[in-house]
Each structure stands twice: as C-alpha cells, then as structure tokens.
Amino acid sequence: MSSFPADRSFALGCDADDPLASFRERFVIDDPSLIYLDGNSLGMLPLATAERLAEVVRREWGTGLVRSWAHWIGLPGRAGDLLGSCLLGAAPGQVLVCDSTTVNLYKLARAGLGARPGRDVIVTDDDNFPTDRYVLAGIAAERGAELRMIHTDMDSGATAAAVRAAVDGETALVSLSHVAYRSGALADMAEITGIVHDAGALVLWDLCHSAGSVPVELDACGADLAVGCTYKYLNAGPGAPAFLYVSRRLHQALRQPIQGWFGQREQFQMGPDYDPVPGIGRFLTGTPDIAGTAAVEEGARLLAEAGIDRLRDKGIRLTEYLIALADSWLAPLGCAVASPRDPARRGSHVCVHHPEAWRIGQALIHQGVIGDYRTPDRLRLGPTPITTRYTDIWDAIDATRRILTSRDYEDFPAEPAQVT
Ligand SMILES: Cc1ncc(COP(=O)(O)O)c(C=O)c1O
Numbered sequence: 001m002s003s004f005p006a007d008r009s010f011a012l013g014c015d016a017d018d019p020l021a022s023f024r025e026r027f028v029i030d031d032p033s034l035i036y037l038d039g040n041s042l043g044m045l046p047l048a049t050a051e052r053l054a055e056v057v058r059r060e061w062g063t064g065l066v067r068s069w070a071h072w073i074g075l076p077g078r079a080g081d082l083l084g085s086c087l088l089g090a091a092p093g094q095v096l097v098c099d100s101t102t103v104n105l106y107k108l109a110r111a112g113l114g115a116r117p118g119r120d121v122i123v124t125d126d127d128n129f130p131t132d133r134y135v136l137a138g139i140a141a142e143r144g145a146e147l148r149m150i151h152t153d154m155d156s157g158a159t160a161a162a163v164r165a166a167v168d169g170e171t172a173l174v175s176l177s178h179v180a181y182r183s184g185a186l187a188d189m190a191e192i193t194g195i196v197h198d199a200g201a202l203v204l205w206d207l208c209h210s211a212g213s214v215p216v217e218l219d220a221c222g223a224d225l226a227v228g229c230t231y232k233y234l235n236a237g238p239g240a241p242a243f244l245y246v247s248r249r250l251h252q253a254l255r256q257p258i259q260g261w262f263g264q265r266e267q268f269q270m271g272p273d274y275d276p277v278p279g280i281g282r283f284l285t286g287t288p289d290i291a292g293t294a295a296v297e298e299g300a301r302l303l304a305e306a307g308i309d310r311l312r313d314k315g316i317r318l319t320e321y322l323i324a325l326a327d328s329w330l331a332p333l334g335c336a337v338a339s340p341r342d343p344a345r346r347g348s349h350v351c352v353h354h355p356e357a358w359r360i361g362q363a364l365i366h367q368g369v370i371g372d373y374r375t376p377d378r379l380r381l382g383p384t385p386i387t388t389r390y391t392d393i394w395d396a397i398d399a400t401r402r403i404l405t406s407r408d409y410e411d412f413p414a415e416p417a418q419v420t
Contacts, residue, residue, distance in 0.1 A: 004324045008398075011321075014390035020314055023306055023386045027235075035369040035392045035399075039384030040209055040349050043235030049298040056294045068290075076241075076288045077281065079297045083234075083243055086304035088207070088226070089217035094248055097230070097293045098284050101208060101242040102131045103258075104227040107283060108244060109175055110139050111254040112202045112225055116172035119201070120145040123166050123174040125152040129181045132206055136175055145172070155338040155351070157185020163192050167199035174201055178216065179209035179347035182374045183339045184319075186214060186347050190221040197222065202250075208232060211243070212299075213315055213348035213385070215308050218245055225250070233348070233384060234303065236295040243296075244283055251279055260285035303386065311385040315348035318383035318393055322350050325397040330354075333404040338378055349382035352400075358416055359409040360400065366412075367403070369396045373416070 004010060015021060028045040036044065060068045079097040084090030098104070113122060124136050126149045140147040148171075150162045157180045167174060174196045179186050189205060196203040204225040210216055212233030218226055226245040230236035246254060259274040261267055262284035276282035303311065323337050330352060331337075338353040340346045354360055354377060361373040372380040379400075383393060403409050 004321055006325075006328065008391065008394050011390035011394040014317070014321075018314065018390070020306055020310055020386060021389070023302070024389070026302065027387055031368075033368055035396050037369070037371045037381045037383060037388065037392065037396055039235075039387065040213070040232045040380075040382035041372055042238060043232055043299070043384065044387055045237065046235050046298055046302050048302065049235065049237070049295050052294050052298045053291055056291050060290075072288075072290045075290060075293045075297070076284060079293050079300065080243060080280070082297060082300045082304070083211070084218075084245070086300060087211055087216060087308055088243075088245060089215070089219050089221075090245055091219055091248070093280055094218075095243055095245045096280055096283055097241050097243050097296050098288050099242060099244075100239075101206070101227050101229045102135060103285070104242050104244040104283075105132060105135050105175075105204070105206065106139065107256055107258055107285070108204055108225040108227060108246065108254075109136055109173060110143075110257040112173040112204055113139060113143060113145060114255050114257075115250065115253050116201060119170050119172035121148050121168075121170040121172060122146070123148045123150065123163070123171055123201075125150040125158050125162070125176060127152040127154045127158070127180060127182070128175070128177055129206060129208070132175060132177065146170075154180075155183045155185070155353075156340055157183055157345070158187045158192075160188055160191045160195055164195050167196060167201060169200065171196075171199050171201040173204060175204040175206070177206040177209065179207075179214065181209055182378060182380065183351050184209070184347040184349040185340050186210070186345050189216070189223065193221045193223050209347050209349070212303050212308075212311070214312055218247070223247065230296045230299065233386075234296060234299040235386075236292065236299045240292040240295050241289050246280055246283055248280075251282065256282050258285045262286055262288070306386055314385040315383065316343040318385065318388055318390065319343065319346060319348060319350050321390060322381060322383065322393045322397065325393065326350070326352055329397055329401040330404065333401065335400075335404070348385060349380060351378040351380050353378055354404075356409055359412040359414060360403055362412040363403045363409040364396070364399060367399050369399045371396070
C-alpha cells in the first residue's frame with residue numbers, strides 16, 4: 001500500500017488522534033457494530049435534533065399552537081443564514097431553508113432563464129443528478145429553450161474546459177453539481193463561475209453532496225444561484241427541507257415562478273395582487289415545514305461546532321485511506337477506484353467499480369456494512385467526517401475483500417428489484 005500501513009492498528013491510532021472523534025457520541029447509535037458509509041444518502045440522527053424535534057412538537061406546537069408562528073415565521077431565513085455563515089460562504093440575507101431541492105431547482109432555474117431575455121440555451125451535463133436533468137429539460141420544453149448537454153466522464157466529473165466549450169452568446173443559464181453524486185468529483189466553482197459570467201450567463205450550483213463535506217464559498221466565487229439538500233451531511237432527516245441561495249445582486253431582477261403568499265409583501269394583508277418582498281424572502285412559496293427546518297438548524301449547529309475546515313481535512317484523510325486500501329486489497333480482486341485520485345478534486349465519497357457492484361453491496365449490507373450502489377456498476381462508499389471512524393474504513397474494505405475472495409456475493413440476486 002502506498003502511504004498507509006495495512007495493519008488495523010494504524011486505523012485505531014488515527015481514531016485515537018482524531019480531533020473530531022467525540023462528535024460521534026452526539027448521534028443516535030443503536031447498533032455499535034453497524035458500519036455506516038451512506039451518510040451522503042441519509043445522515044445519522046443527532047441527539048440534539050431528536051430533543052429539538054420533541055420540543056417543537058410537544059411545546060411549540062402542542063402548547064404554543066398558532067401563537068408559535070410569531071417565532072416560526074423567521075425560521076427559514078434564520079436557518080438559511082446559519083447555513084450561509086458556517087458552510088456556504090454566504091453573507092446573511094441570501095439563503096433560505098424551504099421546499100425540496102427539486103422544487104428550489106425549478107424556481108431558480110426558471111428565474112435564471114427569465115433573467116436573460118433573448119438567450120434561450122440552458123447548459124448542463126449528462127452526468128448531472130437525474131432530478132436536475134429532468135427539471136431543466138422540463139423548463140426548456142416549457143419555455144421553448146434548448147437544453148445543451150455537456151458530455152461528462154462519470155468518474156472524473158465536469159471540467160472547466162468543457163463548460164468553456166459549451167457556452168456562448170445564446171447561453172442564459174449553466175446548471176451543474178458541485179460534487180458529482182456518483183464519483184464524488186469536485187468541480188472548480190470559482191473557475192467555472194468565471195467562465196459562465198464571461199459568456200454573460202448565470203450559474204446555478206447543486207450543492208447536495210458538498211454542503212457540510214467541503215468548504216463552499218458562494219460569495220467569494222461570485223456564484224449566482226445554488227440549491228442543496230439537508231438530509232445528507234447536514235443530518236436533518238428524511239425529506240427535511242432543502243436550501244436555496246440567491247446572490248443579493250440578483251434579488252430584484254429575478255422573478256420567482258411560484259408566486260406563493262410566503263413571498264408576498266404584507267403577507268397577512270391578503271392583498272389582491274402578488275407583490276413580492278424585495279429580498280431573499282421572495283423565493284419562499286407556501287407554509288414552511290417547521291419541524292424539518294428546526295432539524296436543519298440543529299444539524300448546521302453541530303457542523304458549525306465541528307468546523308468545516310476540520311471536517312474537510314478529515315474527509316480527505318478518510319477517502320485517501322479508503323482509496324489506498326481499495327488499491328491494495330480490492331484492485332487485485334477485480335475492483336477499480338472510480339473517483340478522482342486528487343483529493344482537491346474529490347468530495348467526501350468514493351466509488352469503486354466492479355461488474356458485480358450491486359451484489360457486493362447487498363452482501364456488505366448483510367454483514368452490517370452499509371454503503372450504496374450506483375448505476376451502472378459502482379459501489380459508493382461515503383465516509384461522513386463527523387461520525388465515520390478510520391476503523392470503519394478498514395473494516396469496510398476488509399469485509400469487501402473477504403466477500404470478493406469467498407464470492408459470497410453470488411448468494412444475492414444479480415439485479416436490483418424493479419419497483420413497479
Ligand atoms: C445532487 C443531487 N441533487 C438533487 C437530489 C434530490 O433532490 P430532492 O431532495 O428534491 O429529492 C439529490 C438526491 O440525492 C442529489 O444527490
């Protein structure tokens with residue numbers, strides 16, 4: 001192995017020296033033997049969130065009833081500002097927690113396209129997350145625009161050169177994922193944003209796999225728009241509301257396509273016509289999910305305490321270790337790392353290619369190692385810096401090695417079950 005000793009005692013030593021190790025105790029861990037490498041699908045439950053949700057439900061809702069709206073009403077903005085300051089590099093008044101990523105993507109892409117009259121091309125890449133491609137295709141069809149697809153290698157991710165070649169004077173909007181959902185490839189936000197602006201277009205970033213795993217500097221990069229979910233690294237729970245970012249310089253120019261009453265000036269005047277507030281609040285739609293937004297706030301507080309730079313540092317160490325073990329133990333058994341090897345070009349998860357990735361993933365779950373499968377033949381392993389231990393990585397790759405050697409994966413069905 002290149003730079004790491006193969007012995008498990010090395011991982012034990014790293015855990016002992018880990019400055020973030022104690023954060024694991026602040027999560028619900030009902031099965032200490034479970035190895036969880038899927039926090040980039042659904043993050044674990046923080047103890048503080050369980051308490052906060054009980055408080056929101058029992059006291060704020062149960063006792064406070066409708067009176068609680070007095071402080072609930074500002075929660076989407078407060079949670080957004082917290083996310084902005086600790087994880088997204090966004091000054092206050094530009095981030096909201098609301099709706100789903102898919103809905104926010106629609107709102108901002110539609111608004112972005114509308115803000116560039118006379119231009120009718122939306123650019124994305126063919127490896128972007130499905131919901132992004134589908135939403136953009138829908139907007140293009142709705143508006144008679146062209147959806148221009150960049151071809152992206154699924155293991156190495158979107159490049160600045162490909163974006164440069166795809167944009168022109170017709171381009172209104174470029175929409176890309178910052179960290180690719182499959183390979184974990186990390187796009188260069190600053191450089192790509194600059195290229196898009198040079199073409200006179202706006203850029204919309206999907207931060208689902210970057211918020212809470214890599215430092216994001218939306219303001220410093222000059223980004224225009226961004227969306228992201230909160231149930232992965234932010235640990236806010238299944239279906240928790242997403243976030244959106246709109247740069248302050250665009251608030252007045254952008255027209256929110258879903259003209260809901262929560263974006264309305266003097267909302268409770270119940271006026272006859274839609275007249276949105278001047279600031280970020282115009283990107284709200286309807287009544288926010290208060291329990292979910294409270295969970296986002298708790299998750300963000302925990303990450304803020306850990307510090308995004310320390311989380312990033314540990315994310316790099318964990319993925320470097322994972323890749324080194326995979327190269328050493330799994331490559332001779334037919335696997336290949338299918339993520340960027342340069343840590344500066346990688347988020348916090350790694351894909352391993354094997355033709356039987358689906359069955360290997362099932363065999364791992366059977367043995368208490370939860371990773372994920374991604375089409376067509378990738379085993380996706382997502383260390384979550386706030387909870388994952390170095391020994392989890394060692395144990396997971398060791399389990400994979402044993403499954404491959406014994407061919408135990410052959411006991412599992414060859415195909416994912418089709419949902420009808
Ligand atoms: C990159 C990316 N975008 C969007 C989504 C999905 O968004 P939604 O929360 O609306 O289902 C995901 C979900 O995993 C994702 O990984």
